[in-house]
Amino acid sequence: METEEASRGESGYVVCGSWIRRPKKVNWAIIAKAAKRRGSSSPPLLNIYSFDPITTSLSSSPLSTHALNESDGDPVAISVHPGGDYFVCSTSKGGCKLFEIAGGATTGITILEKELPPLQNAGLQKCMAFSFDGSKLAVGGVDGCLRIMDWPNLSVILEEPKAHKSIRDMDFSLDSEFLATTSIDGSARIWKAEDGFPLSTLERSGNSCISIYMFSKDGTKPFLFCAAQRGDVPVVNVYDISTWKKLGFKKLSRKSASTMAVSLDGKYIALGGKDGDISIAEVKTMEIYHYSKRLHLGQTIASLEFCPSERVMLTTSSEWGEMVTKLTVPKEWKEWQIYALLFCLFLASVVLAYVFFENSDSFWKLPMGKDQRRPKISLFGDSSTSTKDHNRWNLDL
Numbered sequence: 337m338e339t340e341e342a343s344r345g346e347s348g349y350v351v352c353g354s355w356i357r358r359p360k361k362v363n364w365a366i367i368a369k370a371a372k373r374r375g376s377s378s379p380p381l382l383n384i385y386s387f388d389p390i391t392t393s394l395s396s397s398p399l400s401t402h403a404l405n406e407s408d409g410d411p412v413a414i415s416v417h418p419g420g421d422y423f424v425c426s427t428s429k430g431g432c433k434l435f436e437i438a439g440g441a442t443t444g445i446t447i448l449e450k451e452l453p454p455l456q457n458a459g460l461q462k463c464m465a466f467s468f469d470g471s472k473l474a475v476g477g478v479d480g481c482l483r484i485m486d487w488p489n490l491s492v493i494l495e496e497p498k499a500h501k502s503i504r505d506m507d508f509s510l511d512s513e514f515l516a517t518t519s520i521d522g523s524a525r526i527w528k529a530e531d532g533f534p535l536s537t538l539e540r541s542g543n544s545c546i547s548i549y550m551f552s553k554d555g556t557k558p559f560l561f562c563a564a565q566r567g568d569v570p571v572v573n574v575y576d577i578s579t580w581k582k583l584g585f586k587k588l589s590r591k592s593a594s595t596m597a598v599s600l601d602g603k604y605i606a607l608g609g610k611d612g613d614i615s616i617a618e619v620k621t622m623e624i625y626h627y628s629k630r631l632h633l634g635q636t637i638a639s640l641e642f643c644p645s646e647r648v649m650l651t652t653s654s655e656w657g658e659m660v661t662k663l664t665v666p667k668e669w670k671e672w673q674i675y676a677l678l679f680c681l682f683l684a685s686v687v688l689a690y691v692f693f694e695n696s697d698s699f700w701k702l703p704m705g706k707d708q709r710r711p712k713i714s715l716f717g718d719s720s721t722s723t724k725d726h727n728r729w730n731l732d733l
Contacts, residue, residue: 349369349370349371349654350367350368350369350370350638350652350653350654350657350658351368351369351370351410351411351412351638351652351654352367352368352411352412352413352414352638352639352652353365353366353367353368353414353639353641353650353651353652353658354366354414354415354416354423354639354641354650355387355416355641355642355643355644355650356384356416356420356423356437357416357418357419357420357644357645358420359420361644361645363387363389363643363644363645363646364384364385364386364387364399365384365385365387365394365650365658365660366382366383366384366385366414366416366423367382367383367384367385367652367657367658368380368381368382368383368411368414368425369381369382369383369411370410370411371404371406371409371410379403379404379405379406380403380404380408380409380410380411380427381401381402381403381404382401382402382403382404382411382414382425382435382447383398383400383401384398384399384400384401384437384445384447385398385399386399387643387648387660389645389646389648392646392648392660392661392662393660394658394660399445400437400444400445400446400447401447402435402447402449404425404427404433405430407429407430408427408428408429408430408433409427409428409429409430410427410428411425411426411427411428412425412426412427412428412460412461412462413425413426413461413462413463413464414426414464415464415465415466415473416466417466417470417487418466418468418469418470419470420437421436421437422434422435422436422437422450422488423435423437424452424455424464424473424475426460426461426462426464426475428460430456430457431452431455431456431457431458431459431461432452432455432456432458432461432464432475433449433452434449434450434451434452435447435448435449435450436448436450452490453490454483454485454490454492455475455483458475458477458481458483459477459478459479459481460477460478460479461475461476461477461478462476462477462478462502462503462504463475463476463503463504463505463506464476464506465506465507465508465515466487466508467487467508467512467529468508468509468510468511468512468553469512470487471486471487471512472484472485472486472487472493472508472512472515472529473485473486473487473490474506474508474515474517474529476499476500476503476504476505476506476517477502477503478502478503479497479502480497480498480499480500480501480502480503480519481495481496481497481498481499481503482494482495482496482499482500482503482517482527483495483496484515484527484529484532493529493530493531493532494527494531494532496532499517499525500517500518500519500520500521500523500525501519501520501521502519502520502521503517503518503519504518504519504520504547504548505517505518505547505548505549506518506549507549507550507551508529508551509529509551509558509560509577510551510552510553510555510602512529513528513529513530514526514527514528514529514535514551514577515527515528515529516549516551516560517549518546518547518548518549522545522546522547523537523538523546524537524538524546524549524562525537525538526538526580535580536580538562538575538580545564545565546562546563546564546573547562547563547564547565547592547593548562548563548593548595548596549561549562549563549596550596550597550598550605551577551598552598552602552619553598553599553600553601553602554601554602554603554619555602557602557619558576558577558578559574559575559576559577559583560574560575560576560577560580561573561574561575561596561598561605562574562575563593563596563607564585565592566585569587570587570588570589570590570591570592570593571585571586571587571588572585572586572587572588572605572607572622573585574586586617586622588605588607588615588617588622588624589607589609589613589615590609590611590613591609591610591611591613592609592610593607593608593609593610594608594609594610594636594637594638595607595608595637595638595639595640596608596640597640597641597642597649598619598642599642600642600644600645602619603618603619603620604616604617604618604619604625604642604647604663604665605617605619606640606642606649607640608637608639608640608651609636609637610636610637611630611634611636612630612631612632612633612634612635612636612637612653612656613627613628613629613630613631614626614627614628614631614637614640614649614651614661615627616649616663616665618665625663625664625665625666626663626664626665628661631651631659631661632651632653632655632656632659633655633656634655635653635654635655635656636653637651637652637653638652638653638654639651639652640652647662647663647665648660648661648662648663649661649663
């Protein structure tokens with residue numbers, strides 16, 4: 337049964353959201369809100385909420401709040417470092433800003449603003465991404481400029497002003513070797529993250545238009561998933577990243593995708609639609625396992641992301657705010673359940689071996705000698721050899 341829950345009853349002017357991975361499988365969520373909604377004069381906010389996996393919901397009040405300056409404008413996009421201690425936020429007026437998350441849930445959390453000189457006045461950045469290992473940061477602007485930087489020293493690896501007409505989306509590969517970027521004109525490019533060298537260009541063919549890219553993340557299938565439009569039909573193309581050749585395509589949603597995500601373990605791929613629907617498919621079979629119709633009724637899903645440790649999805653839209661949805665996918669074995677099963681199988685094998693040993697003579701119909709007696713074996717280690725048997729071998733008991 338499908339379970340869907342909004343994190344709170346309120347509907348703020350939410351721009352985007354992202355998970356923050358913390359130690360011991362603890363997860364927080366950061367929600368970015370714009371300054372104004374229906375005449376409100378509240379400043380743009382960055383709120384961090386705790387997540388309860390039992391109730392599948394975010395906390396009713398934020399753990400920490402940071403208000404952006406009016407000169408910065410509204411938040412546009414957020415990218416959280418895999419370590420969970422830093423995140424970068426692009427703004428509509430002030431370029432990009434770096435923030436550090438200090439403290440903890442018990443001692444109190446503080447969002448500290450840091451300097452980010454290479455991106456301080458870079459202009460409007462539409463998308464950002466940290467590499468999977470956290471060693472690279474890439475940002476793409478509406479002016480088509482692509483920047484790749486080392487983390488945390490922020491030394492510039494690549495600054496290509498004419499990478500695209502206007503960058504729409506980007507994603508790093510699992511090994512952090514490649515970066516894929518897409519443009520609003522439907523084209524896409526592949527870059528080598530280490531030195532920024534352009535490896536391949538995937539042009540739109542015929543009536544096909546590329547919009548969003550995501551790399552596979554299970555470590556065994558080196559694929560690149562691409563949300564595209566073939567005429568009026570939305571599809572997901574699959575590319576082999578060793579040759580950058582298309583392997584095939586699959587229709588996973590009714591309407592065009594506005595955002596896409598792949599789970600951290602690489603088992604599921606999710607599409608957020610322009611009509612507010614979300615579709616989750618298993619990567620191995622490319623079959624839909626979860627579908628939420630009109631989750632954000634009549635609104636384009638702005639951001640969509642899998643929870644790092646739970647089968648839960650965080651989605652946002654400007655009208656309905658943030659929502660946390662529990663996915664109806666097959667349950668997986670917990671680590672302790674696997675060890676318990678192995679222990680039970682071991683005990684069963686010991687018992688079967690003991691029973692077989694005790695009854696092996698009657699099973700094989702082997703004759704016994706006149707004075708031959710079968711030794712007794714105890715599962716608890718007690719010796720059953722008689723004193724007479726010991727004396728027969730002149731043993732000193």
